[in-house]
Every structure is written in structure tokens, then in C-alpha cells.
Amino acid sequence: MLNVPNNLHLITDPEAEALCADLRDRLVEVVSRTGGHLSANLGAVELTVALHRVFAPERDRIVFDVGHQCYCHKMLTGRDGAMDTLRSFGGLSGFPKPGESVCDAFSVGHASTSVSVAVGMARARSILRKDYHVVALLGDGALTGGLAYEGLSDAGDSGEPMIVILNDNGMSITQSVGGVAEHLAHQRLKPQYLSFKKGYRRVMNGFSLGRHIYKVTHKIKTAIKETLLPCSLFEDMGFTYLGPVDGHDVRGLTRLLRYAKDLEGPVLLHVRTVKGKGYAPAEADPGRFHGVGKFDPATGLSLAAPGRNFSQVFGETLCALAEKDRRICAVTAAMQPGTGLDGFAQRFPERFFDVGIAEGHAVTMCAGMAKQGLVPVFAVYSSFLQRAYDMLLHDVAIQGLHVVFCVDRAGLVGEDGETHHGIFDVGFLDTIPGIQVLCPASYAELADMLEYAVKGCRGPVAVRYPRGGEGTCRMSFGHAPAAVLREGRDLTLVGYGTQINALLEAAELLEEKGVSAEIVKLNSITPLNAAPVLDSVKKTGTLLVAEESAAANCVGIRLAAALAQAGIETRNIALQNLGSGFPPQGSVQQLRRLYGLDGASIAGKAWEVCGHGEKAAGHPAF
Known part of the structure; x- marks a missing residue:
């Protein structure tokens, strides 16, 4: 203390x-x-x-x-x-x-x-x-x-x-001119000079001639100062x-x-x-200690075991693609290490561009690059991409330019809290005409989807992935719009990205209680191909959509609308998401439990949706 x-x-x-x-x-x-x-x-x-x-x-x-x-x-x-x-x-x-x-x-x-x-x-x-x-x-x-x-x-x-x-x-x-500038800067900040300056201005402003003299001397001083300082x-x-x-x-x-x-x-x-x-340690490597996890204060060494993450896999995959295609460029907005682009910057410095904290400029610059035949890949945190919404619409989408947006930190990010959770891109990217939004659930799938985004797409395309690791679902379905991971008869569970891990856990818990859940994994959420979900709900009659997204324009709302438009009758529909507020800080695990997005909570909600009563009425704890 x-x-x-x-x-x-x-x-x-x-x-x-x-x-x-x-x-x-x-x-x-x-x-x-x-x-x-x-x-x-x-x-x-x-x-x-x-x-x-x-x-x-x-x-x-x-x-x-x-x-x-x-x-x-x-x-x-x-x-x-x-x-x-x-x-x-x-x-x-x-x-x-x-x-x-x-x-x-x-x-x-x-x-x-x-x-x-x-x-x-x-x-x-x-x-x-x-x-x-x-x-x-x-x-x-x-x-x-x-x-x-x-x-x-x-x-x-x-x-x-x-x-x-x-x-x-x-x-x-700004660039100074050596020792003279440093000396003058030091002199003009001395207490004696500052006191004299205040007193001189007060006295000279007290009468008409003094004000005139002050203006003249001030102009002369300013001219000299602008030359040297x-x-x-x-x-x-x-x-x-x-x-x-x-x-x-x-x-x-x-x-x-x-x-x-x-x-x-x-x-x-x-x-x-x-x-x-x-x-x-921080003076020697300020970048590493900008945002740091728990560490040993005596040595500065991290206490967490190093591990792979989506950002690292993205950087490695982009390097492999750039090796074969010299049109591919990487762009970041002051987030080179965080987005996994250190390796790209070292291997392809002439094709790496860090524009500083200027996301809007980055998007419009990418539009110019794409218009002239390059394939720009903009790696950006979800919450920072919000600043470039106008440029997405006006500079990229109207002309249908092929810009790849790799949206890092999608979903809950944990301890940085309200200002950094990537929970709004699902809703606002869906409003961009002509864009495709892909959601990998595993490292292998990220690699496949990134290659598809770079080589197989036209127009704007976004690949969104979370902070951290991949979880237990490590298969890849490439860039197919959707896939049925598990057959079932009583309930349809729908999700995308790494949320699939919680759905698989929930399905196992439900199976133990005699509920058969079918899992539909969405690989592309914009444009949304609802056909696999509609086919599943025709069979099960019940739908639960779980997603780490704000409620506004979430995938669940779009699927519910598709069911209504298709005239498919359902016994129950439940949307499990992050609501209309701003999630607080906390570990991702804590926040998933808080919003009912972990496996046990989803299983409990599914039990309720299937008509087995609420927890308060005695349904089993998951």
C-alpha cells in the first residue's frame, strides 16, 4: 500500500x-x-x-x-x-x-x-x-x-x-536544430524568464503604446523562435x-x-x-510491457506458458501466401505485434504498412491499393474497425473492391472491458453490401478461410477470429457456408467461430439427460445461407442460437426472420447472446458464464427451451 x-x-x-x-x-x-x-x-x-x-x-x-x-x-x-x-x-x-x-x-x-x-x-x-x-x-x-x-x-x-x-x-x-534549439528551449522555461514574461505582458497591456510595443516585439520574437524551435x-x-x-x-x-x-x-x-x-525490463522492451500478462517482477519474465493463438496462425499463413503472390500486402493500424504481423514485417518489409492509429485511412488506402491491382490484407481489432465504418461503405463496398479484413479480437476479449470487446462487427459488417464474413473455429480453418479470402473471393471479405486459442474443435470445413457437426432430433443448436466448442459440450450434457441436439455450424454469417438451419428446424421444431455478439442484427435474429419468412412452424426459439448493453471486464470464461454462453449454461437453456422447465422448477444442473 x-x-x-x-x-x-x-x-x-x-x-x-x-x-x-x-x-x-x-x-x-x-x-x-x-x-x-x-x-x-x-x-x-x-x-x-x-x-x-x-x-x-x-x-x-x-x-x-x-x-x-x-x-x-x-x-x-x-x-x-x-x-x-x-x-x-x-x-x-x-x-x-x-x-x-x-x-x-x-x-x-x-x-x-x-x-x-x-x-x-x-x-x-x-x-x-x-x-x-x-x-x-x-x-x-x-x-x-x-x-x-x-x-x-x-x-x-x-x-x-x-x-x-x-x-x-x-x-x-518535429525536428529541432541541435544544441542552439535545446539551449533556447531550456532558457525560455526558466522561472526567471516565465516570471518576467508574465510581468512584461501585464505592464505593457496597461496602456495603448505598451500594447503596440508588445505586438511588435512579440512578432519579432515569434519569427526568431519559429526558425530555431x-x-x-x-x-x-x-x-x-x-x-x-x-x-x-x-x-x-x-x-x-x-x-x-x-x-x-x-x-x-x-x-x-x-x-x-x-x-x-520495461525500458529494454517497452513494446512487450505495453500490455502484459502476469510476470515475475524480479526478472520481468512472463508467468504464463507460451502457446499458439489465432493471431500467430494468421501471421504465419499470410506469410506463406505472400511468398507465392507478390500482390499481397499487409496493413495494420499500430498493432503489428498484436495482430501477429511481426514475421511479415521482417520478411516482406516493402509490402508491410503500419499507418499508425488511423483505421479510417488504412481502409481507404487499402481501397486505393486494391483498385490498382494489389491484394491488401488489413489486420485490425474488431473494436478498432468500428472507426472505419464509413470508409468500408463509401470507399470499398461501392466499387466492390477486393480488400481482405482480418478482424482480430472478435467476441469477448476479457480484462480490457467495455471499450475493447469485439461484439458489434457481426451486426455492422452485415450492413455492408457485397461483403462476405467468414468465421473460423480452428487454426486449420483460419488458414483455409484466409487462403480462400485472398485467392478465391471478389469484393470485400472479412475473416473474424477471437483472441487466444482454438479450443477442442480442431477440424476444418474450409469455406463451405455451413456444416452439420452432429445429428439430432429434439433441438437445433446453431453457432459460429469458437462458440462451437460450447455447443459441442452442451450437446454432450444434453445427451446424458436424454435430449438429442443437432449442431449446425455456420462458416459464413454474411451473406447468411439459412438453408441448413431451416432444414434442421423442420425436423427438430426447436432452435437455440448462441453467439458472442451484441443482440442488434445478430445472426439469431436473422435466422428467426428466415424461419418466419419460410413459414416454418417452431415450438420454441431462443437467442443466447450478449444483449443490448456493454459487457463488463473480467476473464472470458467469467463473462461467458455471466451471459449464458458456456457449455453448461447453454445446456440448461436448451433443457428449458425443450419444455423441461426452468432451473427454479427443478431441471437438472448442468
């Missing part, structure tokens, strides 16, 4: 430095047990402490971008005692969450949003005549996303008093630029934030930090 002072505004500089050291130790201790985002948090320790020394988070609005770096903020706002529940079911979120604390200004999880949110909050403050400060934290990686520039442009033009902190931990935002981009947008400054100097950061707090209009503070700062 941390010993957090009651009033961070009153602590001395040495006390602040000691608190930073304690926070860093506590971060490694907690994340080694819970897993989570370590590198970004280690890099933002001093910045977080400085923010809490200057601002009051229960009143002032500190808006995180993505929120990967919010752990210290949670510890400093009364939640240190609950940090061992981080990212667990019913525990603390790994991201800012207003429902968790009034100190969390906004719920986030995706990048490039903070400045837009902050502008909105600043405008609300002005219109409602409230008194609070607004601060947006923006990582240099988030500047690869177009939304960040939209927010910056509007913020600078708005004139609203607010501070944007650019946390630069690796990407070169890396700040013209932001000042052209309308910001007062401060920096670059050492992001691990808590004294200097505190002083600069106090100065920036008193300035009128938008301010951009450029802070340089080191990702993974203070923990040698």
Missing part, C-alpha cells in the same frame, strides 16, 4: 520525488500480479504527480487519451487499496471510468479522443459559467490519428483556456507552446503546469518521457 499525502498541493519537491519512486515500485508490484499496461504508466509517473500537485481532479477535468497511463491517477485518488482487483471481474477498470470515481473525467479506451473531449468540456464551462480547469493528455502515438488533429485545430481556434500535454515518448514530432505547428494552430521539457523532472513539470494554469487561451506543453521508465 502507498502512503499518499492528504493534500498533494502542499507536498515539497523532495516529497514529490519520493512519492514518484514509491508509485513506480507499486506499479510493478500490482501489474506483475494483475497484468495490464505497464510501460505507459511507468513513463507517466512524474507527470501524474505534477498534475495532482497543481490541479484538483475532483473538480478540474483531467482527460486521458486511451487511458493506458491512468494507474497512478487511480492510486492517488483513493483507489490504491483496490489495485489488486485491477482489470478483474467486479474490480477496478484498467481505464478511466467516471462511475468508479468523480476524479475520472471521462470514459476512454481508444486513442486520439482527449483533445476533442477537452474542447467540449471547456466550452461547457464557458457557457455554464463554471470555474474549473481542463487538461488533455495526448500521447505522441495518438497524433497518428486524424481525430487528434481535428481536436487540436478546433482547440487552438477556440481560444478556450485549456492545457494539452503532449507526452512524447519516442516519436519525433520545434513549436511552429502548434503555435500556428493557436496554442501557446511550452517545451520540450523533461517529463521525469517532477519539480520542473510542477512549475510549468502552475505557469500554464494561469495563461489565457489554449496551451500546449510538450513533455518528453521514456516508456517503461525506472523498470529495466
Whole structure:
């Protein structure tokens, strides 16, 4: 447990430095047990402490971008005692969450949003005549996303008093000109200079001639500064630029934030930090510790046994296909390791493109590539593909271009929670005219479907697969629209992807109770070939569709409509899905049980659907 002072505004500089050291130790201790985002948090320790020394988070609005770096903020706002529940079911979120604390200004999880949110909050403050400060934290990686520039442009033009902190931990935002620029940047951030600047402006604005002199000298100073210092981009947008400054100097950061707090209009503070700062394994490999599972804090080595997963199989298969076809290119939006593309990037660097956090651009770029004869394969997390819906429609689908979307993290993803579950693509991809959506249940099937998507399809095609492993169903049905895995007479169970594993388990449990379940596996969910399901339901009279998808436009609804349209009478239809809300964080196993999508729960629901009564009425526990 941390010993957090009651009033961070009153602590001395040495006390602040000691608190930073304690926070860093506590971060490694907690994340080694819970897993989570370590590198970004280690890099933002001093910045977080400085923010809490200057601002009051229960009143002032500190808006995180993505929120990967919010752990210290949670510890400093009364939640240190609950940090061992981080990212667990019913525990603390790994991201800012207003429902968790009034100190969390906004719920986030995706990048490039903070400045837009902050502008909105600043405008609300002005219109409602409230008194609070607004601060947006923006990582240099988030500047690869177009939304960040939209927010910056509007913020600078708005004139609203607010501070944007650019946390630069690796990407070169603008190029300085060596020692002269560094020296001038250091000089203009000294306390004496800042105090003189404030006093000079106050005095010169006090009379007409002074205002004229101030304008002339300000123009001269700006011209010199733009020649020598890396700040013209932001000042052209309308910001007062401060920096670059050492992001691990808590004294200097505190002083600069106090100065920036008193300035009128938008301010951009450029802070340089080191990702993974203070923990040698994370400094040496910040990428691996960006999002990490449980590990040994003494060595940094993972405690989980390495194993294959869908992302790895996708990367290997794509490399094999690209070896034979030089038209195949791989595209990612800042997710090279996560999507399994490290090997492709090494083997085919000229055909690998990481566009940064810019999913919309990635889709439209793929459209251009496809139009000119390439076969672009865009590997993207399901929840991030949501940002490119317009481009899917307007730039790819209208022209029927052959772009392959490999939709990783489809379905429940676990501990990252509401912002990252891939539960909406089933519904929104079905609205894209001409697209085909394939759902492999095994590694072998992923390889077959990816080859078919690349070589055998025309127009847009998506292959969606979950985070993690394949389960027990390891056969492959290639790209056939559907397959009957198990014959039965009493009930039709329908699913797709790795959900098939739970259906097979449920069928075995039902068999023990005398219920014969037929299982229909859908390999393609868009366009939906309902014929095998309709034929099965004609025989069994009862249907249960289980899917890790939001209820809106789910496959179950489409199948129910097909049955009604075909005039097929049924005794009962049940749709087991994730409903109309946002599933919470927790392990995938916990969440499947919560929503009735594990084998035992499906068996229990099937028992009920078949007319054997509810659990409360005494039907057998599965």
C-alpha cells in the first residue's frame, strides 16, 4: 500500500520525488500480479504527480487519451487499496471510468479522443459559467490519428483556456536544430524568464503604446523562435507552446503546469518521457510491457506458458501466401505485434504498412491499393474497425473492391472491458453490401478461410477470429457456408467461430439427460445461407442460437426472420447472446458464464427451451 499525502498541493519537491519512486515500485508490484499496461504508466509517473500537485481532479477535468497511463491517477485518488482487483471481474477498470470515481473525467479506451473531449468540456464551462480547469493528455502515438488533429485545430481556434500535454515518448514530432534549439528551449522555461514574461505582458497591456510595443516585439520574437524551435505547428494552430521539457523532472513539470494554469487561451506543453521508465525490463522492451500478462517482477519474465493463438496462425499463413503472390500486402493500424504481423514485417518489409492509429485511412488506402491491382490484407481489432465504418461503405463496398479484413479480437476479449470487446462487427459488417464474413473455429480453418479470402473471393471479405486459442474443435470445413457437426432430433443448436466448442459440450450434457441436439455450424454469417438451419428446424421444431455478439442484427435474429419468412412452424426459439448493453471486464470464461454462453449454461437453456422447465422448477444442473 502507498502512503499518499492528504493534500498533494502542499507536498515539497523532495516529497514529490519520493512519492514518484514509491508509485513506480507499486506499479510493478500490482501489474506483475494483475497484468495490464505497464510501460505507459511507468513513463507517466512524474507527470501524474505534477498534475495532482497543481490541479484538483475532483473538480478540474483531467482527460486521458486511451487511458493506458491512468494507474497512478487511480492510486492517488483513493483507489490504491483496490489495485489488486485491477482489470478483474467486479474490480477496478484498467481505464478511466467516471462511475468508479468523480476524479475520472471521462470514459476512454481508444486513442486520439482527449483533445476533442477537452474542447467540449471547456466550452461547457464557458457557457455554464463554471470555474474549473481542463487538461488533455495526448500521447505522441495518438497524433497518428486524424481525430487528434481535428481536436487540436478546433482547440487552438477556440481560444478556450485549456492545457494539452503532449507526452512524447519516442516519436519525433518535429525536428529541432541541435544544441542552439535545446539551449533556447531550456532558457525560455526558466522561472526567471516565465516570471518576467508574465510581468512584461501585464505592464505593457496597461496602456495603448505598451500594447503596440508588445505586438511588435512579440512578432519579432515569434519569427526568431519559429526558425530555431520545434513549436511552429502548434503555435500556428493557436496554442501557446511550452517545451520540450523533461517529463521525469517532477519539480520542473510542477512549475510549468502552475505557469500554464494561469495563461489565457489554449496551451500546449510538450513533455518528453521514456516508456517503461525506472523498470529495466520495461525500458529494454517497452513494446512487450505495453500490455502484459502476469510476470515475475524480479526478472520481468512472463508467468504464463507460451502457446499458439489465432493471431500467430494468421501471421504465419499470410506469410506463406505472400511468398507465392507478390500482390499481397499487409496493413495494420499500430498493432503489428498484436495482430501477429511481426514475421511479415521482417520478411516482406516493402509490402508491410503500419499507418499508425488511423483505421479510417488504412481502409481507404487499402481501397486505393486494391483498385490498382494489389491484394491488401488489413489486420485490425474488431473494436478498432468500428472507426472505419464509413470508409468500408463509401470507399470499398461501392466499387466492390477486393480488400481482405482480418478482424482480430472478435467476441469477448476479457480484462480490457467495455471499450475493447469485439461484439458489434457481426451486426455492422452485415450492413455492408457485397461483403462476405467468414468465421473460423480452428487454426486449420483460419488458414483455409484466409487462403480462400485472398485467392478465391471478389469484393470485400472479412475473416473474424477471437483472441487466444482454438479450443477442442480442431477440424476444418474450409469455406463451405455451413456444416452439420452432429445429428439430432429434439433441438437445433446453431453457432459460429469458437462458440462451437460450447455447443459441442452442451450437446454432450444434453445427451446424458436424454435430449438429442443437432449442431449446425455456420462458416459464413454474411451473406447468411439459412438453408441448413431451416432444414434442421423442420425436423427438430426447436432452435437455440448462441453467439458472442451484441443482440442488434445478430445472426439469431436473422435466422428467426428466415424461419418466419419460410413459414416454418417452431415450438420454441431462443437467442443466447450478449444483449443490448456493454459487457463488463473480467476473464472470458467469467463473462461467458455471466451471459449464458458456456457449455453448461447453454445446456440448461436448451433443457428449458425443450419444455423441461426452468432451473427454479427443478431441471437438472448442468
